[in-house]
Amino acid sequence: MKEFTAPAGIEVGLVRRRPALGPGIRVDERAVRRLGAMGRVAATPVPPRSRRIQYWMWNSMVREADATRVDPRLCYDFTFIADLPIGWERPKTLGHTHPRPAPGQLGFAEVVEVLDGTVGLMIQDLSPGPRSSFAALIVGKPGDRVVLPPFLLHASINLAGDPAVFSDVIDRRIVAGQLPSDYNGVADAHGMAYFIDLDGAARPNPFYKEVPSLQRFTALEWSGPSPDRPLYGDYVARPDDFDWIVDPGLFPHRFPKLWARVSEVAMRQGDSSGLWPAGAARP
Numbered sequence: 001m002k003e004f005t006a007p008a009g010i011e012v013g014l015v016r017r018r019p020a021l022g023p024g025i026r027v028d029e030r031a032v033r034r035l036g037a038m039g040r041v042a043a044t045p046v047p048p049r050s051r052r053i054q055y056w057m058w059n060s061m062v063r064e065a066d067a068t069r070v071d072p073r074l075c076y077d078f079t080f081i082a083d084l085p086i087g088w089e090r091p092k093t094l095g096h097t098h099p100r101p102a103p104g105q106l107g108f109a110e111v112v113e114v115l116d117g118t119v120g121l122m123i124q125d126l127s128p129g130p131r132s133s134f135a136a137l138i139v140g141k142p143g144d145r146v147v148l149p150p151f152l153l154h155a156s157i158n159l160a161g162d163p164a165v166f167s168d169v170i171d172r173r174i175v176a177g178q179l180p181s182d183y184n185g186v187a188d189a190h191g192m193a194y195f196i197d198l199d200g201a202a203r204p205n206p207f208y209k210e211v212p213s214l215q216r217f218t219a220l221e222w223s224g225p226s227p228d229r230p231l232y233g234d235y236v237a238r239p240d241d242f243d244w245i246v247d248p249g250l251f252p253h254r255f256p257k258l259w260a261r262v263s264e265v266a267m268r269q270g271d272s273s274g275l276w277p278a279g280a281a282r283p
Contacts, residue, residue: 001013001014001015001020001022002014002015004115004116004142004165005115005116005117005142005143006113006114006115006116006142006143006230007230008115008167008230008232009229009230009231009232009233010022010025010061010063010076010230010232011023011024011025011063012025012058012061012078014080014116014163014165017082017083017162017163018056018080019056019058019078019080019165024063024064024065025061025062025063025064026061026062026063026064026067027058027059027060027061028059028060028061029057029058029059029060029175030056030057030058030059031056031057031059032053032054032055032056032057033053033054033055033057033093033094034050034051034052034053034054035047035050035051035052035053035054035084035086036048036049036050036051036052037094038054038086038094040187040188040190040191041092041094041095041155041186041187041190041191041192042086042087042089042191043086043087043088043089043191043195043203043205044086044087044088044089045087046086046087052084053082054081054082054084054086054091055079055080055081055082055091055093055163056078056079056080056163057077057078057079058077058078058079058080059075059077059175060075060076060077060172060175061076061077061078062076062236063236066236069236069237070235070236070239071235071239071242071246072172073171073172073173073246074169074170074171074172074235074239074242074245074246075169075170075171075172075174075175076167076168076169076231076232076235077167077168077169077170077175078165078166078167079093079156079165079166079167079168080163080164080165081093081117081119081156081157081158081161081163081164081165082158082162082163083158083161083162083163083164085198088197088198089195089196089197089198090120090157090158090159090196090197090198090200091157091158091164092122092155092156092157092158092196093155093156093157094155094183094186094187095122095153095154095155095183095186095191095192096153096154096155096181096182096183096185096186097126097151097152097153097154097181097182097185097186098110098150098151098170098174098179098181098182099174099179099180099181099182100150100248100270101171101173101179101247101248105248105249106150106151106248106249106251106270107150107151107248107270108150108170108171108174108179108245108248109147109148109149109150109244109245109248109251110147110148110154110168110169110170110245111145111146111147111148111168111169111231111242111245112140112145112146112147112148112156112166112167112168113143113144113145113146113166113167113168113226113230113231114140114141114142114143114144114145114146114164114165114166114219115142115165115166115167116142116161116163116164116165117142117158117159117160117161117162117163117164117165118139118140118141118158118159118160118161118164119139119140119146119156119157119158119159119161119164119166120137120138120139120140120156120157120159120196121137121138121139121140121146121148121154121155121156121157122135122136122137122154122155122156122157122192122193122194122196123135123136123137123138123148123149123152123153123154123262124136124152124153124154124192124193125151125152125153125265125266125268125269125272126153126185126186126189126193126269127268127269127272128272129208129209129210130188130189130190130207130208130209131208131209131210131211132193132208132210132211132212133210133212133265133268134152134212134215134262134265135192135193135194135211135212135213135214135215136214136215136216136217136222137157137194137196137202137214137215137216137217138216138217138218138219138222138223139159139216139217139218139219140166140219141219143226143228144218144219144220144226145219145223145226145227145231146219146222146223147222147223147255147258149251149255149258149259149262149266150248150251150266150270151266151267151269151270152262152265152266152269153185153186153192155186155192157196159196159200167231167232168231169231169234169235169242169245170245171245171246189205189207189208190205190207191205191207192205193205193208193211193212193214194211194214202214222258223255223258224255224257224258
């Protein structure tokens, strides 16, 4: 079994470019996304019945020996994006946004750790039209952590890797379907504001009436320094480090520089989604 470029802290790897588990690992949900399901967000037509696997999702993963130690409010997940272009596009995920825990609160945030390959995280707002006023591509290398802020939509792109692999920590209510992610906004807009072609260049989505200039960041520029230890290890041993995930209201205090960069557009996104009742307090 191939080990990842960045040690994951858990016995998961690749066999013949497909995900594989070591002994003693539990995964609560395994799912795949096939090419035929990507048609609504692809730049070019795709065969609607294609069974080709574009990416794998392993949700709520834990070493059996650690099961009683982890915070039951959190999930640790893996995504493996195969190096299979979608027409002239780099391989990618569908794209979605997270809900909020309750009316008047910030939406759920997330943290991603790149383990193998190069992963681009496209982050943007979305309003009717469709229109976007903010779009950023954060490029993560093995060992990098990328923080996905409240309210903004995000999609992952395999910029290099066969497959590209990343893990994440997220609130369990999203994975369990109690407060599911919203995929319809991106699908209705025919994808994110930009498509990334096979050479890595960004092409504006022609379905959008307005798109901003695409900003590009490294993980360090976007989220700050990444800890020199696996995300899984923190998930098990340092659950308090993720209090901002289960309580999104803590996000602006935990990541003040990132929040200063995105707060205005994130708040507008929350307003446009009808998430802020009249008179509701905001962080």
